[in-house]
Amino acid sequence: MSQLDREFYDRELRNFLPDRIFDAHAHLWHEDHVRPFDGWPKVGGLAEYSHDIHDLHGDREIAGLFIPLPEVNSADPVKAGEFVAEQIKGRPLCRGEYLIRPEDDPEQVRRQVRRLGLHGLKCYHVYSSHKPTWEADIPSYLPEPIVRMAHEEGLVITLHMVKRRAVADESNIHWIGHYCRTYPNMKLILAHSARGFQPAHNWEGLHRLKGLDNLYFDTSANCEAAAHVAIMKIIGHDKLMYGADWFVSHFRGRSLAAADSFIWLYEQTPVWGERHARVDPALVGLEHLRSLKWACWSAGLSDSQVEDIFWNNAAKLLGIKG
Numbered sequence: 001m002s003q004l005d006r007e008f009y010d011r012e013l014r015n016f017l018p019d020r021i022f023d024a025h026a027h028l029w030h031e032d033h034v035r036p037f038d039g040w041p042k043v044g045g046l047a048e049y050s051h052d053i054h055d056l057h058g059d060r061e062i063a064g065l066f067i068p069l070p071e072v073n074s075a076d077p078v079k080a081g082e083f084v085a086e087q088i089k090g091r092p093l094c095r096g097e098y099l100i101r102p103e104d105d106p107e108q109v110r111r112q113v114r115r116l117g118l119h120g121l122k123c124y125h126v127y128s129s130h131k132p133t134w135e136a137d138i139p140s141y142l143p144e145p146i147v148r149m150a151h152e153e154g155l156v157i158t159l160h161m162v163k164r165r166a167v168a169d170e171s172n173i174h175w176i177g178h179y180c181r182t183y184p185n186m187k188l189i190l191a192h193s194a195r196g197f198q199p200a201h202n203w204e205g206l207h208r209l210k211g212l213d214n215l216y217f218d219t220s221a222n223c224e225a226a227a228h229v230a231i232m233k234i235i236g237h238d239k240l241m242y243g244a245d246w247f248v249s250h251f252r253g254r255s256l257a258a259a260d261s262f263i264w265l266y267e268q269t270p271v272w273g274e275r276h277a278r279v280d281p282a283l284v285g286l287e288h289l290r291s292l293k294w295a296c297w298s299a300g301l302s303d304s305q306v307e308d309i310f311w312n313n314a315a316k317l318l319g320i321k322g
């Protein structure tokens with residue numbers, strides 16, 4: 001953390017963040033069973049997470065929903081799940097997810113999730129046979145038999161949907177609605193504030209997903225306040241959960257809505273200017289938290305409603321006591 005990050009935290013976040021923070025979207029991985037994404041450390045265990053997350057959460061207690069890293073060619077779901085389970089062992093404020101691929105046998109997934117004491121599933125478009133995978137329909141990377149099993153087991157599923165227009169896309173709207181209505185005991189979490197890196201998609205599409213009791217959202221790494229506001233206003237703040245998306249949180253830059261889409265600006269992206277006009281990019285996690293602060297303020301949330309987003313909603317969903 002740089003001096004500028006510390007100043008950002010003091011200026012923007014110190015007086016805003018509640019006393020307790022549940023991080024509903026953080027990754028854990030080890031290079032022995034998954035090749036880390038470009039620029040990620042070789043090992044991301046709970047110790048490394050705890051060290052880094054201090055930059056965003058100060059000295060608050062570690063609590064979160066931990067998710068295996070979904071790398072396309074190298075991830076071993078069983079070992080990745082064992083790693084998550086072992087890292088959060090003996091931590092009653094932590095929960096973990098199990099990585100699934102579309103070809104996985106739901107019964108084997110069920111056995112592993114039970115054996116490891118995990119609470120949810122992580123799917124990802126890179127495992128879809130549809131090419132390009134960022135245009136894949138949801139069932140091609142989250143097949144219905146796995147959703148049925150999640151319903152029977154009462155699991156959450158973290159879904160980073162794809163397609164150009166995200167939650168404004170007809171196919172995404174159809175499958176999210178179908179899965180939520182048909183499998184009410186499965187809890188679906190739409191990551192990155194419904195992947196609304198372009199908030200226009202949230203304002204357009206979320207109306208069609210109202211009234212689904214088992215539909216939730218995590219804010220992970222989305223730096224557009226209007227994306228979170230749309231969820232608060234159209235769906236309700238009680239379905240929204242904060243998530244830092246470590247290790248994404250520790251790159252520098254931000255997501256930026258543009259046209260009918262979005263771009264990611266990273267430290268290396270040549271947009272930050274030079275010398276006296278130079279902008280020093282902040283940690284994504286800090287930009288993200290500030291966007292969530294602005295969203296809470298814009299939506300006129302009370303302090304206790306802010307606490308819901310940072311703790312109570314996730315605690316209720318995941319059965320966290322205390």
Ligand SMILES: [Zn+2]
Binds near residue numbers: 027220
């Ligand atoms: Zn993530």
